[in-house]
Amino acid sequence: MTQAEQACHDLLVRLAGRLPDELLWRLRDWLAAGGHIALGAMLPRELLRHRVGLTDEERELLVAAVAGWGASQRLLDAVLPAHAADEPDVTFRPGADGVDQAALSVLAVVRGHPGAVELRQGWRSGGRHEQRIVLVLGAERPWTLTGTLQRLLRVHGDRTPCVEVLPPHGEPPAYHQAAIIGSAQLWRSTAALVGTTTSWTGGG
Amino acid sequence: MENETAPDATHQLLLALAGRVDDDLLAWARELVAVGEHAHAAELLTASLVTDRAVLPEPVRAGLADAARAAHTGLDAAATLPPARPEDGTAHRFEPGPAADAVSAALLALPVRQLQGCRVLLTRRVTPAGSAPGPLPHPVVLVEVEVRTCPTDVLAYQLAVALDRAGVRASVEVLIAGATVPAYHAEALRNAHPIRSFEIGDSFLAAADTPVAPAPPAVENAQAAAIADSRVPTRAANPELAEPRRRKRFQQVAGSAQPAAATSASNEQLPNTRRRSPARAQTDDSLTTHMPNLAELIAATEDGTGQTAATEVPAAPHRATRIPTVRSSAAEAPVAAASVPADSLGRDDRPLAPPRRPAGPLNAHPALPSPSPRLRRCGPVPADRPPLPITESTVVQPAASARFDAIEPARRDQEPLPAPEHGRWPASAHARTPTFTPLAELQTDPFGITGVAQAAEPGVAPPVPAEDICSHRLPTEKERPPTRPVGRRAARHRSAGETEEIPRTVDHPEDAPPASGAVAPDEAARPTTEAEGVPETAAEPSDPSLRPESLARMLLARLQGELLEGRRLRVSRRAGIADGSAPNRSGGRKSVVPRPRGNPPDSAD
Numbered sequence: 001m002t003q004a005e006q007a008c009h010d011l012l013v014r015l016a017g018r019l020p021d022e023l024l025w026r027l028r029d030w031l032a033a034g035g036h037i038a039l040g041a042m043l044p045r046e047l048l049r050h051r052v053g054l055t056d057e058e059r060e061l062l063v064a065a066v067a068g069w070g071a072s073q074r075l076l077d078a079v080l081p082a083h084a085a086d087e088p089d090v091t092f093r094p095g096a097d098g099v100d101q102a103a104l105s106v107l108a109v110v111r112g113h114p115g116a117v118e119l120r121q122g123w124r125s126g127g128r129h130e131q132r133i134v135l136v137l138g139a140e141r142p143w144t145l146t147g148t149l150q151r152l153l154r155v156h157g158d159r160t161p162c163v164e165v166l167p168p169h170g171e172p173p174a175y176h177q178a179a180i181i182g183s184a185q186l187w188r189s190t191a192a193l194v195g196t197t198t199s200w201t202g203g204g
Numbered sequence: 205m206e207n208e209t210a211p212d213a214t215h216q217l218l219l220a221l222a223g224r225v226d227d228d229l230l231a232w233a234r235e236l237v238a239v240g241e242h243a244h245a246a247e248l249l250t251a252s253l254v255t256d257r258a259v260l261p262e263p264v265r266a267g268l269a270d271a272a273r274a275a276h277t278g279l280d281a282a283a284t285l286p287p288a289r290p291e292d293g294t295a296h297r298f299e300p301g302p303a304a305d306a307v308s309a310a311l312l313a314l315p316v317r318q319l320q321g322c323r324v325l326l327t328r329r330v331t332p333a334g335s336a337p338g339p340l341p342h343p344v345v346l347v348e349v350e351v352r353t354c355p356t357d358v359l360a361y362q363l364a365v366a367l368d369r370a371g372v373r374a375s376v377e378v379l380i381a382g383a384t385v386p387a388y389h390a391e392a393l394r395n396a397h398p399i400r401s402f403e404i405g406d407s408f409l410a411a412a413d414t415p416v417a418p419a420p421p422a423v424e425n426a427q428a429a430a431i432a433d434s435r436v437p438t439r440a441a442n443p444e445l446a447e448p449r450r451r452k453r454f455q456q457v458a459g460s461a462q463p464a465a466a467t468s469a470s471n472e473q474l475p476n477t478r479r480r481s482p483a484r485a486q487t488d489d490s491l492t493t494h495m496p497n498l499a500e501l502i503a504a505t506e507d508g509t510g511q512t513a514a515t516e517v518p519a520a521p522h523r524a525t526r527i528p529t530v531r532s533s534a535a536e537a538p539v540a541a542a543s544v545p546a547d548s549l550g551r552d553d554r555p556l557a558p559p560r561r562p563a564g565p566l567n568a569h570p571a572l573p574s575p576s577p578r579l580r581r582c583g584p585v586p587a588d589r590p591p592l593p594i595t596e597s598t599v600v601q602p603a604a605s606a607r608f609d610a611i612e613p614a615r616r617d618q619e620p621l622p623a624p625e626h627g628r629w630p631a632s633a634h635a636r637t638p639t640f641t642p643l644a645e646l647q648t649d650p651f652g653i654t655g656v657a658q659a660a661e662p663g664v665a666p667p668v669p670a671e672d673i674c675s676h677r678l679p680t681e682k683e684r685p686p687t688r689p690v691g692r693r694a695a696r697h698r699s700a701g702e703t704e705e706i707p708r709t710v711d712h713p714e715d716a717p718p719a720s721g722a723v724a725p726d727e728a729a730r731p732t733t734e735a736e737g738v739p740e741t742a743a744e745p746s747d748p749s750l751r752p753e754s755l756a757r758m759l760l761a762r763l764q765g766e767l768l769e770g771r772r773l774r775v776s777r778r779a780g781i782a783d784g785s786a787p788n789r790s791g792g793r794k795s796v797v798p799r800p801r802g803n804p805p806d807s808a809d
Contacts, residue, residue: 022232026252029336035255041278042251049244072278151336159228159338159373 005031008039008065009143011058013164017088017175018052021131021160025150028163032147040069044076053082087174090126092133092182099186102156106134106149107187115140117168122183124162131162133179138168214242215356217249217271219377220264223296223388225252226334227342227375231364234376238361243275250279256335262288294387298395299341301328307343310370311399318362319400323348323381327396343374346389346396348381356380 012028019027023046030038043066047054054062063076099107103121110119117138123130132153139145142165153161164179166172172180214237222230229252236245250272253260260268269282302308311324325348328341347363349356356378363376377392379385385393 022228026229026248030251030255033255033335035251037279037284038251038255042247045247045278070278154226154336154338157339157373 004036004065004068005141005143007061008043009146009165011061011065012143013166013176014058014061014085014173015052016162016164016173017090018086019046019050021162023050025161025163028143028146029150031143032150036066036069040066040071044071044079047079048075051080053080053086055082055085058082058085085173088126090124090175090178092122092124092179094182094184095121095123097184100156102132102153102158103186105152105156109148109152110136110139110145111187111189113139113145116145117189118185119187120180120183120185122179124179131160132158133183134161134163135176135179135183136163136165139165142167213267214245214271217264217267218357219379219389220267220386221249221253222375222377222386223294223329223331223333224258224260224264225249225256226336227338229334231361231375234357234364235361238355238358242271243277246271246275247277247279250277250281252334254279254281254284257286259286259289261291291387294391296329296331296333296388296391298327298329298344298392300395300397301326301341301343303397307345307367307372307374308399310367310372311345313370314363314366318359318366319347321350322359323350323401324399325393325396326399327392329375329392338373343372344392344396345374345376345399346392347376347378349378350381 008031009028012024012031015024027039027043027046029035030042043062046052047062059079059081062079067073067076106121107119110116113136115138116136118136120135120137122133122135124133134149134153136142136145136149146163146165149163149165150161153163164176166176171177218230218234218237221233225233229248233245233249236242236248246268250268253268265281265285265288269280269285272279272281307326311326325346327344327346329344330341332340333342345363345367347359349359360376360378363378364374367374367376377389379389379393
C-alpha cells in the first residue's frame with residue numbers, strides 16, 4: 001500500500017502545472033486522507049478529461065498507484081501517451097522578503113516532519129493571480145505532509161494550495177526545477193541531509 | 205441526474221450538502237451543474253465525501269448515492285459511505301457580522317438585473333465546513349428567489365463568479381422563498397441581515413438606467429422600494445408575461461382599436477400592478493388575463509415614450525408623416541440631388557420611392573448603382589453627374605419631371621438594355637410632353653440634356669412623333685432626360701426648329717447651336733456641316749422661310765439630312781484619311797479601325 005501511495009504521490013508531483021490547481025490539490029488531499037477509492041475512480045478520468053498525456057514512466061506510476069484501487073482498466077488504457085512531459089509556461093519569483101503567517105505555519109509543520117531537509121517558497125505567475133508555491137525537499141510519507149500543508153494553507157486563505165514535496169536527491173521535473181530556482185529558502189536542516197531514505201526516481 | 209428532474213434533484217442535493225463539504229467544492233459543483241456537467245459534479249462530491257467518510261442523514265446519503273450511480277462515477281457511495289445517521293439541526297453557527305463591509309459593498313454593486321425578484325441576505329459562518337476548510341468567518345450570501353426566473357444553481361453560480369471577480373470570497377446559497385430549507389440554511393437565515401431586496405417587476409429598467417451605488421443596507425432597501433414604486437413591471441420580471449404582451453400589441457396594431465380612454469384607464473392601473481404583493485407576483489400570467497391593458501401599458505413603456513401603444517398604432521397617419529421624412533433624407537442623397545424639393549405635387553408620387561429603394565439591395569448585380577450604368581453607356585462624362593444647373597432650375601420646375609428625373613435612372617439601372625425602352629417610348633413620350641413644356645418655356649436646359657430639352661420648344665409637342673423616324677436611337681435618349689451626353693447625340697437629329705431656341709451652353713462645339721432664332725439656321729448649318737453630318741438636318745432648311753414647324757417639313761428635312769449624311773459619310777470615308785476635321789465618330793473610326801481592309805466601307809454601308 002505504501003508503494004502505491006508513493007507512486008501516486010510521485011505521479012501527482014509530476015502532474016504539477018499539467019492539471020488545474022483546484023483539482024490537483026484535491027487529488028493530493030484525497031491521497032493524504034486515504035481516499036484511494038476516490039483516486040482510483042477520479043484520477044484516470046481527470047487525466048482523460050484534461051487530455052493529459054503520460055510518459056511511459058508516468059504510466060507505470062499510474063498503474064502502480066490506482067490499479068489496485070479499483071480503477072477501470074479501460075480508463076487506464078485510454079490515457080493519452082506522451083513522449084515527454086509538457087512543460088508549463090509559467091514563471092516563478094521568490095516574492096517579498098517578509099514571511100507571512102501562512103509561511104510561518106508551514107515552517108512550523110515542516111520543521112517537525114521527519115526527513116524534511118529544506119523548505120522553500122516562491123510565487124508562480126501566469127494566471128489571474130500569483131499563486132504561492134511551497135517546496136519541501138525530503139520528507140517521509142510525503143503525501144501526508146502534502147495534505148497537511150495544503151489544509152494549513154487553505155485555512156490561511158489559499159484556495160488552491162500548491163505544495164510540492166520532493167525527494168532530496170535526484171533531478172526534479174522542469175516545473176520544479178524552475179520553482180526551485182525561482183523560490184526563496186525559508187528553512188534548511190543541515191542535520192537531516194544524511195539519512196533520507198526516499199530518493200527521486202524520475203528523470204524529468 | 206440527467207433526466208428531467210435532474211435540476212431540482214441536483215439543487216436539493218447541493219443545498220443539503222452545504223456545510224458538509226468545503227465551500228470551494230460546493231461552488232465548483234454548482235458551477236459544473238450550471239454548465240450541465242452534472243456527472244462531474246457528482247463525481248467530485250462523492251469522491252470528497254467518501255474520502256472524508258462523511259456521516260450523512262439518510263435522505264442526503266441516498267440522494268448522493270443515486271447521483272453517483274446516475275453519473276456512472278464508478279464510486280459506490282452507498283457501499284463506501286458510513287451508515288446514515290439522523291441529524292437534529294446543524295452544527296454550524298452563524299452570525300450576522302458587520303452591517304457594511306466588503307461583501308456588502310460587492311453585493312450592492314451587483315447588477316440589479318441579476319438580483320431581480322430576489323431578496324439578498326448576508327451572514328457569516330463561524331464554523332468550518334468540510335475537511336479542508338477555508339478561513340473563518342466565512343461569508344454566506346443567502347438569496348431568496350420569489351419566482352424562479354432562472355435555475356437557482358445558475359443564479360448561484362453567476363453571483364459567485366461576480367463576487368469572485370469583485371475580490372470577495374463568499375458562498376452563495378439560492379433558496380426558493382417559502383420552500384422548506386435545510387437546517388443549515390435555516391440557521392443561516394436566522395442570523396442574516398438583509399442587503400437588498402427587489403420585487404418582481406422592478407429594477408430591470410433601473411439596472412439599465414441607474415447603477416446601484418454602494419450604500420448602507422437600510423438605505424439601499426429604501427432606494428429599492430422607491431425604485432420599485434417608480435417602475436413598471438417589465439417583461440424580464442416574468443418571461444411568461446412577455447408573450448401575451450406582444451400578442452396584445454400586435455393585435456392592437458392590426459386592429460388599432462384601443463381607445464384612448466382605455467389606455468388612460470390602464471395608466472391609472474399602473475401603480476396597482478407595481479405594488480402587488482410578492483404572492484401576487486407569482487401569478488403574473490393570470491395577471492395579464494385579469495388586466496387586459498397591462499400588456500399595452502408595458503409595451504408603451506418599452507418604447508420609452510410615455511404614450512400607450514394605442515397612440516402609436518394608427519398606421520396611416522404615421523406613415524403619412526414618416527415616408528416623406530425618408531424621402532426628404534433620400535432627396536438629400538447625391539443620387540436624388542436632381543429631384544425637386546418636396547412640394548405638394550411631388551408628395552403624391554412619393555410612394556413610388558419604396559419600390560425603388562429595395563431595388564438597390566435586391567439587385568443581384570453588384571455593379572449597378574444608379575449612376576454607374578449611365579456613365580458606362582454614355583462614356584466618361586463625369587461632369588454631367590453633378591448637374592448644378594438642375595438645382596438652379598428646379599426652383600420653378602414641376603415636380604413631376606424632377607421626380608421622373610430622379611426615379612428614371614434607377615429604372616434604367618435595372619433595365620440596362622434599351623429594348624424595353626424603345627417599346628414604351630411613344631407612350632411615355634406623350635405622357636411626358638406636358639412636363640417638358642414648362643422646361644421649354646424656361647428656354648433653358650435645366651437637366652443639361654441638350655437633346656431632350658431642345659425638343660421642348662414651347663408649342664412644339666410634335667417633335668416627339670417627328671423623331672419616330674429615328675426611334676431606334678432617340679427613344680432611349682428621350683427616355684432619359686438626365687443623360688446629357690446622350691442628349692448630344694440626339695441633337696444631331698433635331699430639326700432646326702427644335703434646336704434654334706435652345707440656349708446651348710454645352711461646351712461641345714458641335715452641339716452648340718446658334719441661339720438667334722430665325723437667322724441662326726444658315727449660320728448654324730455651316731459649323732455643323734463642317735463638324736459632322738449630324739446637325740445637317742438643322743442646316744437643310746437654308747431658307748428661313750422654309751423653316752415652318754409643321755411635321756411634314758421636318759420629316760422632309762430629316763430625310764434630306766439622312767441622304768446628305770449618307771453621302772457625306774461615303775465621301776468622308778473615302779477622303780477621311782486627310783480629313784482632319786472629321787467628327788469623332790467617323791474620324792475616330794477611320795483613324796483607329798483598319799477594318800475597311802476586309803470590309804470595304806462602301807459595302808459596309
